[in-house]
Structures are given as structure tokens and as C-alpha cells.
Amino acid sequence: MDLTSRDEVRGARGLAGGPGRRAALAVAAVLLVAGCGGTTPTEPTAEPPTTSPGASPDESPTAEPTEPSEETTVPAYFMVDTRAGLRLAREHQVATGSDPVAAAVEAMIAGSVDPDYTTSWSPATEVLSVTTTDGSAVVDLSEEARTANVGSEGAALMVQQLVYTVTEAMDDPGATVDLLIEGAPAGELWGAVVWDGAQARTDPLGVRVLVQIDEPLEGATVSSPLTVSGDAAVFEANLTWRVLDASGAEVQSGFTMTAEGQTFAPYEFQVELEPGTWTVVVDEGDPSGGEAGGEPMTDSRTITVE
Template sequence: MPASDPAVGAVEAMIAGPEDPDYATSWNPATRVVDVRRAPGAIEVDLSADARTASVGSGLAALMVQQLVYTASAALGPQRPVQLLIDGRPAGELWGVLTWTGPEHRDPPVDVRNLVQIDVPAEGAALHSPVTVRGDAAVFEATLPWRVLDTSGRVVRSGTAMTAEGQRFSPYSFRVRLPAGRYVAEVREDDPSGGEGGPAMTDTRSFTVE
């Protein structure tokens, strides 16, 4: 498959890891993507043997599976399950903690995704004011607190955005006017329990206003 194929490129980017420091990958960066293709009843992702090397427990291993399933199916069809091949053969036992022998479907997004996600701006983007921040979130009563911090950590702007629907992933956006400088936008779950349900999930993006 050509190196320019978008499905191959998506899996390669997943293995390489994100530029956003809020996210990470446990896939071995030496792993080579042999092929990503639609097959009867599934998407087949064929990786080199380096994919077998990862030092993870069962919880993180399950997230690695879903990371690959979401990545490949985003490129070739979200309803299609994903079969992992290692050098052309079904993966079988992986990382000493699980077995991947048949096609795997996406788990519900609220079980595997960060509940708040910034899609725009890109990490490290250079922008002009006003700045638009948008993404997806699954939050209580569709309420999403946000704030913008300067390089000293001081809050320079704050507010609340509303998602299109509560408790389910749906889009949000807000605009904020800022003078020239470097900033971090932060979105956070609204937490009416005061922390009793565990730490609130957040996402951040660093950017510069020119």
C-alpha cells in the first residue's frame, strides 16, 4: 500500500504518538505499518513484530486495543470492527495480558475516551484574536467550564460553554478575545460532586496570539 495512503498514515501517526502532551501512546515506536485495508467483515491492520513489545498491564493494554480500533475505523468506517495482524497472521497473545484473535469493535466512547476534548486550536498554533476553541465533550448537564491562562498560570479569561447534549459526546465551541501573547486554554468537566466522583477530566491546548 502506498505510504501516502491516509489509513496507513493515521495508524503511523498513532504509533508515533501525539504532539499534544496531554495524550500518549504505549505502542512501540519501532513498529512498522505493513498494511491497512478493508477485508470482508473487518478492517485488517497488519503491523510488524515490534508491535508485540509493550510493558503494560491489562487496563492499559485494553486501551491500546481501542486506540488502534478507533484510529483504523475512523479512517475506513466507524461501524467496521478491526482485526490486528502481526506480519500477516492474527495477533493472538499480546503483551502477556490479552489475546486478540478476532475482529474487535469500538467500545462505547464514554468508556475509553477522555470526556473532554479540544480539537481546535492545534497544539502550538499561532492565531489571531478572537480565538475559537472547539471540540467534543460528554459532561454533566451539557455544562463545560473553561479558562485561559497566561504563561505565569494566571487566569486571564474564563467562562462556561454548553455542549449540544449532556452525558453524551457532542460538540461545543467558544470564542475569546486576547491580546498578543502565549496562552493555555483549558476545558474541564463540571463537577457538582466536589471531587467525590474522582478527579475531573480536563484537556488543554497551548497557543500563541500574534
């Protein structure tokens, strides 16, 4: 029984005690009510927010900013069929990442933007690591790199495809490239070649397409006049070029020269174009008058002029 209940019982018993006792009991009851519930309870106050040491009370924690992926242009080599068989063609691609050499290898495996180029590397292949030092590189690929349906010519060119891609991205044509698969020496590959140590570039005149466009990139949107540049190894440094419209009809033609003949050397020319979609074709010509056999080696880029 609580305190209030006991007082109520006593009061009931003392009613016969008269007015004085009833007044005393009334005063006691008032005091009891005042002590037990006469005030309004205050609301609990929230704990002040905690801050890190040294921070201002009105500062709120913020997430660390995420660094954007670095965007760069990397070179990758692909295969193209020519009058001299399979050859390597270079394509520059926009890639992201902090390691341009690894990004170039990933681009080579993923495939080209230019529909005229191809690759025999399995697209499921992952680049596990690329380690470069002065004059050498070691590329470690996943097990899928062993899968390729090529003959001996294609297998030998796949070796050079990787070597040219890595050394171009290193900006060191004289560097060597070794290949690991899942951390172990590559050894026999594709039933046709053995990668048994560091490999170097072979003579570009024997493995590269003799006419190469570097700029503009395939599918680029450009302004006029259009600048076309690249390198080529052609007779007496002479190159011919054509511009085709969307139907394939020739609308312009001309010629230009490389800096040096019979070896890979740079060239550049400009052409005025109206807004629209155009294909620029550069070729080595045919100084033999058809006696050399096969179609002249060419390269092309399809672009849009604003």
C-alpha cells in the first residue's frame, strides 16, 4: 500500500475526531499532492553531437573526394589482311587508368574500334599485371590467353602484336617483352609457337601494314579543314589519298609525301570537307603498274565533320 492509501484509511477512521482533525488531514493531503505530482516533468535534452578532435562544433563530417580516373590515349596493335598476308595495324584508343601500358594491353585484347582490324586474343583474357623497367616489360595474363584459333602465321603475329603494343605504350621500341600466364612462363601457345623468354620487335617492314593513319581516330567528330597524319613506308615517299562519301563514291583525291622513302616515316596533309560523314583512304599506290600483285596496302578512317 502506498503513502497516499494509508493516509486515506487514517482519514476515514478519524472522521469522528471532529473538524480540527479533518482540517489537519486536508492540509496533509494538499502537501502530499504537491510533493508527488504537482510539477510538470521537463523533457529530456538530446546529447550534443560529437565532433572529431580539433573540429569546430558546427562542422559536419564529409566523405573523402574520389579521384577521377585518368583519361589517356593509348596505342594498340591489331591484325589486318593485306596483299602480303596478315599484318599489324596501329589504332589509338581513349582509355582510363593510371598505367598506360596495362591500358594498352587491355585495349588490344578487347578489340579495335575500326571494323577493318581484328584480333585473335580471347576477349575473356584478364590483364593480371604489367611490370616495366628500363628496356623490358613482363606481362601476366589469365589462363584465357591460351585460347586462340589461329595457324602458325597468326600465332607468330600474335606474339608481335603484344610486343608492339607494349613497347609502343612504353615509348621504347627497343624494349623486350616477356609473357607469364597466371604467374608462370607462357611456354607453348596456341599449338604453334613457344614463348620462351623476352621477345623483341621484328622488322616492321615484315609485320606492319605499310600505310598507317593515326589521326583522326575512327568515328571521331572533327572540324574542317581535316588534318590527316600517320606514318608509312612507301616507294619514293609517295602516298595517294581519297575521300569517299557515305555511298562510297569518291569526292576528292590527291597525294602527299612521307619524310623519307622505303622506311616508316611520318606524313601529314589537310583536306577541306563539308559537314557530313566521310571516309578518308590513304594507300601506298602501285608504282609497279600491277606487277607487284595484289591490292596496294591502305588504311582508312570514317569521321563526321561538323
